[in-house]
Amino acid sequence: MFREITGFSNPLVKRVRSLRDKKGRREEGLFLAEGLRILTEALDAGRAPDMLWFSSESARHPLVETLVAATEAHGGEVFVTPRDILSKISGKDNPGAVIGIYPEHWTPLADIDRSTAPIWMVAERLRDPGNLGTILRTGDAVGAGGLILIDDCTDPFSVEAVRASMGALFTQSISKASWPEFIAWLRQGPGQLVGTSLNTDNDYQDPAYAPPVFLLVGNESQGLPEAYEADCDLLVKMPMMGKADSLNAAVATSVMAYEVLNQLRRR
Amino acid sequence: MFREITGFSNPLVKRVRSLRDKKGRREEGLFLAEGLRILTEALDAGRAPDMLWFSSESARHPLVETLVAATEAHGGEVFVTPRDILSKISGKDNPGAVIGIYPEHWTPLADIDRSTAPIWMVAERLRDPGNLGTILRTGDAVGAGGLILIDDCTDPFSVEAVRASMGALFTQSISKASWPEFIAWLRQGPGQLVGTSLNTDNDYQDPAYAPPVFLLVGNESQGLPEAYEADCDLLVKMPMMGKADSLNAAVATSVMAYEVLNQLRRR
Numbered sequence A, B: 001m002f003r004e005i006t007g008f009s010n011p012l013v014k015r016v017r018s019l020r021d022k023k024g025r026r027e028e029g030l031f032l033a034e035g036l037r038i039l040t041e042a043l044d045a046g047r048a049p050d051m052l053w054f055s056s057e058s059a060r061h062p063l064v065e066t067l068v069a070a071t072e073a074h075g076g077e078v079f080v081t082p083r084d085i086l087s088k089i090s091g092k093d094n095p096g097a098v099i100g101i102y103p104e105h106w107t108p109l110a111d112i113d114r115s116t117a118p119i120w121m122v123a124e125r126l127r128d129p130g131n132l133g134t135i136l137r138t139g140d141a142v143g144a145g146g147l148i149l150i151d152d153c154t155d156p157f158s159v160e161a162v163r164a165s166m167g168a169l170f171t172q173s174i175s176k177a178s179w180p181e182f183i184a185w186l187r188q189g190p191g192q193l194v195g196t197s198l199n200t201d202n203d204y205q206d207p208a209y210a211p212p213v214f215l216l217v218g219n220e221s222q223g224l225p226e227a228y229e230a231d232c233d234l235l236v237k238m239p240m241m242g243k244a245d246s247l248n249a250a251v252a253t254s255v256m257a258y259e260v261l262n263q264l265r266r267r
Helices: A011-020 A022-028 A036-044 A062-073 A083-090 A129-142 A159-165 A179-186 A226-231 A249-266 B011-020 B022-028 B036-044 B062-073 B083-090 B129-142 B159-165 B179-186 B226-231 B249-266
Strands: A002-004 A030-034 A051-055 A077-081 A098-103 A119-124 A146-150 A173-177 A192-196 A213-217 A234-236 B002-004 B030-034 B051-055 B077-081 B098-103 B119-124 B146-150 B173-177 B192-196 B213-217 B234-236
Touching (some): A011 A022, A011 A083, A030 A036, A030 A159, A036 A098, A036 A159, A051 A062, A062 A077, A062 A098, A077 A083, A119 A129, A119 A249, A129 A146, A129 A159, A146 A179, A173 A179, A179 A226, A192 A226, A192 A249, A213 A249, A249 B129, B011 B022, B011 B030, B011 B083, B022 B030, B030 B036, B030 B083, B036 B062, B036 B098, B036 B159, B051 B062, B062 B098, B077 B083, B083 B098, B119 B129, B129 B146, B173 B179, B192 B226, B213 B249
Parallel strands (some): A002 A077, A051 A077, A192 A213, A192 A234, B119 B146, B192 B213, B192 B234
Antiparallel strands (some): B051 B098
């Protein structure tokens, strides 16, 4: 059963649109994901939207039908609306065929079962939503369990981060903690904390990584605080053959993550 | 000798500002780079700007002095201007301390000496300027020689690509070619063309890479055309342990590039 929304002034349009801003997301506890590919990935990960919006003018893709059925089975609401309202919600001239609204999922540290995955991502004051989403995407690819955000990171539920994650936001747990909270939790069990840093000569291929490995990446321009580096079990760096001294934060994390995965699959 | 520019309506401000658009860049053959870090990287790579702009209100950083001296020695012009004009040029509320204007550097394929580097990057219809800049940045890090753009890629001299490259744009050669031009040039000499693709079961760690290796990455959403894959010497893929079937294009290229570098440094 679809509800048809035809007016820009409909309060629901305004409410959904507010999810593009962090303030709106925090007030509602909801976020917005866009596009057939990402919503289908979410569904594959067992997540149907609370609200599904699609355009009344687009041809009805079979994947849209699947999403509609899943949304209804999950007790969610389905809205059909003109393309220009979809545009208004998504903030893009050319919106995706579908928009889904989901509850934000924050996993308390205490609820993480570290034994369920060999790799966990940890990001500290990460600023760029594209980097955050890309780290989630790589996390999914290497079989990581989730991402732990330290201190003030960019919002993982922003439209940009969700888009860059290409659906991995739905397969990865998302947690946040202060550094002392994180370290206290980490040291309650097994876990090798590995920081990528410029302040070391340790080649990232030299250590034998011992899962669960927690891969820590710092702020894009400042790297990790010294005190945090001191808490790491290992600091490593990638060889840098050129003029530059560092890699993009998501690239560095991904190169590290594949090194750990490659070691594990050789054992 | 500085020229002081105080008026928004100064034609030079308008001209420099036009470099934020592709049309303006192509007309002038110039591009714009911003921030002390990137301009200093450029200088380290032997490139002084044709024009250097800095704010009359900022404290004069020693690196600014170095840039001023280098610009003058190179025969370039130095402009000092109020911060709000710098803002207008850069299009950011909070512009970097300096803006440099450089001639675009396109290297004809015929001028590339493939023997000078073990790795070369090749991108096909890459759409995202952040990905393009990040691939340049990784290219610098792994000791690649340059980037060859195939078909219609995003502009490597856009403000976003330059920023994401973090200065690597100045250390890497930039070329463009159609696919037939590229293949004809490639086959005139040694060179292993390696495509990352979903259409193969070849693990990316299995082959022994033979430099010069040309790492080919396709369009973000469509990957490589089949005909281009057929021209490759090797197609490889990274293991994907999760729900998603692909990595971010810049990440995939970077993970590949580090694999090649790691093999070479073990030899």
